[in-house]
Amino acid sequence: MGNEHSSPPKTEGQVDGRPVTFTLRQDEKTGKRELIWQEHENASQGRLTDKDIIAALPVHAQIPDDYSILYASPNPSAPDNPQASPVIFKSLLATNLPQPFIHHFQPPGNACWQLRADNGAFPNLHIIVSSGSGTGQAEDVWTQLVKPMLQHVCPKANAYALHTTTSEHTVAELAREVFLPQANDGVTQAIILLSGDGGLVDVVNTLLAGPCSKRYKKPNATILPLGTGNAMAHSVGLTSDNTMGLRNLLQGATKPLPLFRASFSPGARLLVDEAREERRLSDVNRVPTVYGAVVCSWGLHAGLVADSDTHEYRQHGAERFKMAAEEALFPKDGSPAHAYRGKVSVLRPLSGEWERVDRETHAYVLATLVSKLEKGFTISPSSKPLDGKLRLVHFGAIGGQGAMDLMTKAYQDGKHIDDERVGYEEITGLRIEFEEEEARWRRVCVDGKIVRVEAGGWVEVRSGVESVLDLIIDERT
Ligand SMILES: Nc1ncnc2c1ncn2[C@@H]1O[C@H](COP(=O)(O)OP(=O)(O)OP(=O)(O)O)[C@@H](O)[C@H]1O
Structure with a gap:
């Protein structure tokens, strides 16, 4: 009792039928676990680290000592092929694992996989493979990772519908023709979305475009980080x-x-196909409207998302944002970074009055529901996963170097918000x-989509839109 340095849990068991000794190590500082097994029949050792493990699932109620360990293993082809899945699916059968391992990696009682079998009926399962997202890894991630995992965990593995995108309209069409009528x-x-934030936003906007029936049942969705920024995936910790x-x-x-709602003046147009084409927005109560779950911005952020949304830039993955930022802040013709002219007003919680931001020119005006816009870029450090709070980050035209310094601080765990030049508050x-x-x-920019407003036009963003979709998140991470 009271022994702080107790030896790590050990058990005698089997891996795929071969006798082994399991040891579960836990790093004292990080708390991360590692399962090591020593084979009895030869000197070899196997190990699985915490970060690679998907789950430990009981094999059958009548053989309580047997668990399948599902895990992700690096894909040897990935380093040479930007379209290859970074990891591939693997599993092993383990008998008599240390109890703390099972306790940690077995899905909890409220885990979504079980929840989805509502009233004993299996849900309508849809897989969306967004072939145009990010650097184009979604198809290989489906083949090498998600499909084999589904076949492993899901006895009715063939009872899903697979949708591979063939155009930028595929996801919205699917949501309009299948998800919305079924939800109603x-x-x-x-819905398992192998896409970036754009896939999620297309689903949400379409679900909100039609009338909701009294029987409306919110679909469940999960997202895999297969876009460029993957703001939602990074922000919810997956x-x-x-x-x-x-x-x-x-x-x-x-x-x-x-969700938030962004309403626009009548001349606002969605820019598509690298801004070669423009489209009308959907009207809500006769007002052009886009819904978002991530970000609505004007200034530097919107400009660099728009400028880097080309085939050429996309090949650089998330680097494309940094490259475009460099060009916006230090224009090649030697001119200064742009000072954006406009009136910015905010509505604060518990206040019914719009209040003007006391500044005539701006560099960065960004309202967000999430903490990170891309890996390591913590734009809103106070945001917690799906807390529903809209937060504003803004600063004035402080020159290219000043803005670059603030952006660099955002990559340092969101230190920019401590800089006196930055405004940061819940709105x-x-x-x-x-x-x-x-x-x-x-x-x-609304969640990666670009809307161009007419001269003299406006945009108004409001939080508190009733949710039409549930996201699957593991809040223990
Ligand atoms: N086969 C396809 N052909 C043309 N466009 C496609 C195709 N598949 C997907 N798209 C479009 O490509 C865009 C990809 O957006 P998505 O947000 O998923 O990825 P991303 O922009 O790389 O990532 P993020 O938004 O996370 O930065 C969407 O507008 C989607 O409609």
């Missing part, structure tokens, strides 16, 4: 291990996905009235 009919649906979101899928529970509304002649300075 009260059908339980689970990239903190090596399983590409599969641990989250098997171990997480559902939580409503908070419930944001309104921008644009005072720019040139169209490129009137571009607004």
Whole structure:
């Protein structure tokens, strides 16, 4: 009793039928676990680290000592092929594992996988493989990781619908033709999205575009980090291990996905196909509207997302944002970084009054529901996963170097918010009235989509939109 240095748990067991001795090590500082097994029949040792493990699942109620350990293993082809899945699915059968290992890696009672079998009926399971997201890894991640895992865990593995995108419209069409009518009919649906934030936003906007019936049943969705920024995936913590979101899928529970509404003046247009084409936005009560779950911005952020959304830039993955930021802050013609002209007003919690931000020019105006916009870029350190709080980050035209310094601090765990030049607060509304002649300075980013507002136009963002989708997240991470 009271022995602080007790030896790590050990058991005699089997791996795939071969006798072994298991040892479960836990790092005192990080708390991370490692399962090591020593084979009895030869001198070889096997090991699995915490970050690679997807789940430990009981094999059968009548053989309580047997567990399948599902894990992700590095893909040897990945270093030479940007479209290859970084990891592949593997499993092993383990008998008599140390109890603390089972306790930690067996999905908890409220885990979503079980929850989805509502009233004993299996949900309508949809897999969306977004071939145009990120650097194009989604198809290989499906083949090498998600599909074999589903076949392993799901006895009705063939009872899913696989949808591979063929155009930028695929996800919205699917949501309009299948997800919305089924949700309105009260059908339980689970959606596994192999895409970036864009896939999620397309689903949400389509679910909100039609009328909701009284029987509306929110679909469950889970996202794998296969886009460029993957803001949602990074912000809810599902990239903190090596399983590409599969641990989250098997171990997480559902939580409503908070949304904001961005309403625009009548001339606002969505820019598509590298801004070669423009489209009208959907009207909500005759007001052009886009819903978002991640970010609405104007200024530097919107500009660099828009400028880097080309085939050429996309090949650079998340680097594309840094490359475009460099060009925006230090223009090649030697001119200074742009000072964006417009009136910015905010609505604060518990206040019914719009209050003007006391500044005529701006460099960065960004309202967000999440903490990270890309890996390591902590734009809103106070945001907790799916807390539903809209937060504003803003600063004035402080020159290219000043803005670059603040962005660098955002990569240091969000230290920019301690800088006195940065405004950071919780809001419930944001309104921008644009005072720019040139169209490129009137571009607004909503979750990666770019909306160009007409001269003299405006955008108004409000939090607190009723959720239409539940996201699966593992809050223990
Ligand atoms: N086969 C395809 N052909 C054309 N466009 C596609 C195709 N598949 C997906 N798209 C479009 O590509 C875009 C990809 O967006 P998504 O957000 O998923 O990835 P991303 O922009 O790389 O990542 P993030 O938003 O996380 O930075 C979406 O607009 C989607 O509609």
